[in-house]
Amino acid sequence: MRRKAFFVALVAVALTVAFASGTPQRAWEAARLVAVLGGATPQSAVVALQETAIWSEEGAARSGLLYRPANRRAEAALVLVPGADMAGQQHPLFIAFAETLASAGFLVLVPDIESLRQLRLSAADAKRIAGAVAHMAERPLGREGVVLAAISYAVGPAVLAALDPDVSDSVAAILGIGGYHDSRAAVTFLTTGSYRGPQGEWQATEAANHGRWVFLRANVGLLPSANDRALLLEMARVRRSDPNAPIYHLVELLGPEGEAVWAVLTNDSPDRVGPLIDALPPSIREELAALSLAERDLSRLQAELILVHGRDDPILPYTESQALAAAAPEARFYLLDSLAHVELDLSTVTDGWRLFSAAWTLLSVRDRLATGSRA
Numbered sequence: 001m002r003r004k005a006f007f008v009a010l011v012a013v014a015l016t017v018a019f020a021s022g023t024p025q026r027a028w029e030a031a032r033l034v035a036v037l038g039g040a041t042p043q044s045a046v047v048a049l050q051e052t053a054i055w056s057e058e059g060a061a062r063s064g065l066l067y068r069p070a071n072r073r074a075e076a077a078l079v080l081v082p083g084a085d086m087a088g089q090q091h092p093l094f095i096a097f098a099e100t101l102a103s104a105g106f107l108v109l110v111p112d113i114e115s116l117r118q119l120r121l122s123a124a125d126a127k128r129i130a131g132a133v134a135h136m137a138e139r140p141l142g143r144e145g146v147v148l149a150a151i152s153y154a155v156g157p158a159v160l161a162a163l164d165p166d167v168s169d170s171v172a173a174i175l176g177i178g179g180y181h182d183s184r185a186a187v188t189f190l191t192t193g194s195y196r197g198p199q200g201e202w203q204a205t206e207a208a209n210h211g212r213w214v215f216l217r218a219n220v221g222l223l224p225s226a227n228d229r230a231l232l233l234e235m236a237r238v239r240r241s242d243p244n245a246p247i248y249h250l251v252e253l254l255g256p257e258g259e260a261v262w263a264v265l266t267n268d269s270p271d272r273v274g275p276l277i278d279a280l281p282p283s284i285r286e287e288l289a290a291l292s293l294a295e296r297d298l299s300r301l302q303a304e305l306i307l308v309h310g311r312d313d314p315i316l317p318y319t320e321s322q323a324l325a326a327a328a329p330e331a332r333f334y335l336l337d338s339l340a341h342v343e344l345d346l347s348t349v350t351d352g353w354r355l356f357s358a359a360w361t362l363l364s365v366r367d368r369l370a371t372g373s374r375a
Contacts, residue, residue, distance in 0.1 A: 023367075026360065026363050026364065026367060027360070029104055029105070029359075029363055030356055030359040030360040030363055031356060031359075032104075033100065033104050033359040033363070034346070034352060034355045034356050034359055036100050036103075037097075037100060037344055037346070037355065038344060038345075038346030038347075038352065038355070046096070046099045046100050046103045047069075047070040047071055047099075047103060048067045048068060048069060048070055048098070048099040048102035048103055048108075049067070049068045049069075049070050049102075050065055050066070050067055050068075050099075051065070051066050051068070052064075052065065052066070053065070053066040053109055053135070055131070055132075055135040057127075057128075057131035057134075057135075058131075062111065062112075062128070062131055062132070062135075063111075063112050064109050064110050064111040064112050064132060065098070065109075065110045065112075066107070066108070066109050066110075067098045067099060067101070067102035067106075067107075067108040067109075067110070068102060068107055068108075069102045069103055069104075069105060069106075069107075070103075071103075072103075072105060073105075074102075074105060074106060074107040074141055075105040075106070075141070075366055075367070075369070075370035076105065076106055076107070076141060076142075076144075076145075076146075076147060076365070076366040076369040076370055077106070077107050077109070077136040077137070077139060077141040077142035077146045077147070077369075078101060078106040078107065078108045078109070078136075078146065078147040078148070078149060079108075079109050079110075079111065079129065079132045079133050079136055079146060079147070079148050079149070080097070080098055080101065080108050080109070080110050080149045080150075081110075081111065081113065081116075081129055081132075081148070081149065081150040081151065081154040081157070081158055082094050082110070082113075082116060082151055082154060083116065083150075083151040083152030083153050083154045083178075093343070094110075094151070098110055101149070104359075104362075104363065104366070105363075105366055105370075106147065106366065107136075107139070107141050107142075109132055109135070109136050111128060111129065111131075111132040113125055113128050113129070116153075116154065120217075120218055120221055121153050121156075121218045121219075121287075121291060122157075122287060122291070123157065123160060123287065123290035123291050125154070125157040126157040126158075126160035126161040126164065127161075127164075128157075129148070129150075129154075129157055129158055129160075129161035130161040130164045130166060130167045133146050133148060133161060133162075133167045133170055133171060134166065134167050134170065137167065137170040142170070144172070144369045144372050145170060145171065145172030145173075145369050146170050146171060146172060147171075147172055147173050147174075147175065147362070147365055147366070147369070148161065148162060148171050148173070148174045148175070148303065149174070149175040149176075149177075150174065150175070150176055150177070150179065151177050151178065152177070152178045152179065152315065152316065153179075153180065153186075153218075153316075154179075155174075155176035155177070155178070155179025155180060155321075155324075156179065156180055156183070156291050156292075156293055157291070158174055158176065159174060159176075159293055159296075159298075159301065159305075159324075160291075160293070160296070162174055162301060162302070162303045163296065163298075163300060163301060168300075168301075168302055168303075169302065171302065171303040172303060172304070172365055172368075172369055173303050173304040173305070173306060173362070173365040174303045174304070174305050174306065175306045175308070175358075175362055176305065176306070176307045176308070176321065176324070177307075177308045177309070178308070178309055178310065178313055178315065178316055178321070178339070179307065179309070179316065179320065179321055179324060180293070180316050180320040180321075180324070181292075181293050181294055181320045181321070181323040181324035181327060182292055182293070182294035182320065182323065183288045183289070183291045183292035183294070184273065184274065184277060184288065184292065184294075185294075185317075185319075185320060185323075186316055186320065187215060187264070187273060187277060187288065188270050188273040189205075189211065189316060189317050189320075190211030190212065190214055190215045190315075191211060191212050191215055191264055191265060191267060191273065192204075192267065192268055192269065192270045192273065193205045193206055193211070194270035195317035195319050195320075196319060197319075202270050203317075205312075205314070205317075211314075211315065212265045213236050213239075213240055214315070215264070215265065216232060216233075216236050216261070216265055217236070219261070219284050219287070220232050220233060220261070222281070222283040222284045222287060223257055223258060223261065223281060223283070223284075224257070224281070224283070225255050225257060225258060227253070227255065227258075228254055228255050228257055228258030228261070229258075231250050231253055231254055231258060232254070232258055232261060232262065234250060235247045235250050235251070235262075238250075257280075257281040260276070260279050260280050260281060261280065261281075261284070263276050263279070264276045264277065264280065293324060293327070294323075294327075298324075298327045298328050298329070299329055301328055301329060301330075304330045304331070304332075304365065305324065305325060305328045305330065305331035305332065306331075306332055306334075306358055306361050306362055306365075307321040307324060307325050307331060307332065307333045307334065308321070308334045308336065308339070308355070308358050309321035309322070309333070309334075309335055309336070309339070310335075310336050310337070310338070310339030310340055311335055311336065311337050311339075312337070312340065313339070313340065314340065318335055321333060321335075322335070332357075332358070332361055334354045334355065334357060334358040335354070336351045336354055336355065337350070337351055338351045339351075
């Protein structure tokens with residue numbers, strides 16, 4: 001009942017916007033998009049067709065899932081990239097999101113990126129994303145530009161892909177949900193649960209325990225020593241089951257590079273993260289630097305940024321999307337109280353309006369592309 005009442009209020013807002021803007025169809029569609037994402041309208045009401053897409057990239061075959069709207073004509077092309085998750089494009093929440101975007105008039109391509117399914121983060125993923133954008137740009141719907149949407153840690157490689165000169169002209173906008181700007185700040189939050197507040201002061205949360213193992217899983221494959229890799233994974237397995245389980249007998253078997261990783265994992269002081277990162281093996285340091293958007297000249301970014309983040313995100317702090325928005329030439333940032341990283345529990349009018357505004361902005365890009373204008 002509460003969600004239905006909320007949706008009625010949202011429709012009233014949409015109608016007000018419709019009369020003020022002269023675009024009633026877009027206002028209604030934005031309200032419907034929010035209603036589905038927020039749970040006021042059941043996902044079963046969304047109808048989309050799914051098929052397999054295959055293309056060639058630098059001589060290699062690539063594949064993904066393509067979602068088409070079932071009850072309307074697609075108006076614009078969109079590439080949707082999942083975050084680091086073993087289920088990848090098959091995750092139920094992700095499928096629901098892809099279907100919802102398709103029902104909003106997008107032809108949605110979800111590329112299969114193996115490293116993200118293996119929970120590994122790499123700047124090389126930007127090339128896979130750029131390849132998917134190039135594939136969609138060759139289709140009639142993508143010739144005026146492609147929307148790029150990314151979840152969580154995929155936001156970084158998505159922005160890097162949009163900076164790639166081979167496809168930079170093809171990316172019209174980037175929708176980023178729960179993303180990051182500075183890889184060092186992301187590591188600090190993952191391992192200590194701390195982030196910089198508005199005045200540069202440290203803000204502490206309770207997000208560190210799970211985050212430590214996210215960091216380990218993402219980087220352990222970069223260690224040259226198979227012994228260190230095996231030991232760290234075993235230590236992570238034991239400690240995830242019991243945070244206080246004794247593992248000192250395993251720590252003693254680590255080599256110097258494994259010890260450097262373990263030092264980052266067990267550190268609880270945000271001020272020490274920088275020096276500890278500097279002591280990591282070169283392979284990990286270089287990958288972190290390559291993934292960091294704080295190291296890039298974002299003034300070259302031609303795509304419009306639409307950034308959505310949850311205030312109490314347990315994986316990445318909202319200040320990361322805020323910093324990314326500040327660094328980009330054209331960006332809109334929407335901060336929600338009811339978004340837990342990528343899981344939405346919409347229940348307040350304020351959040352409803354913010355999400356409606358984000359949906360309106362996204363559909364405005366769709367409409368511009370559909371009419372052949374990116375201005």
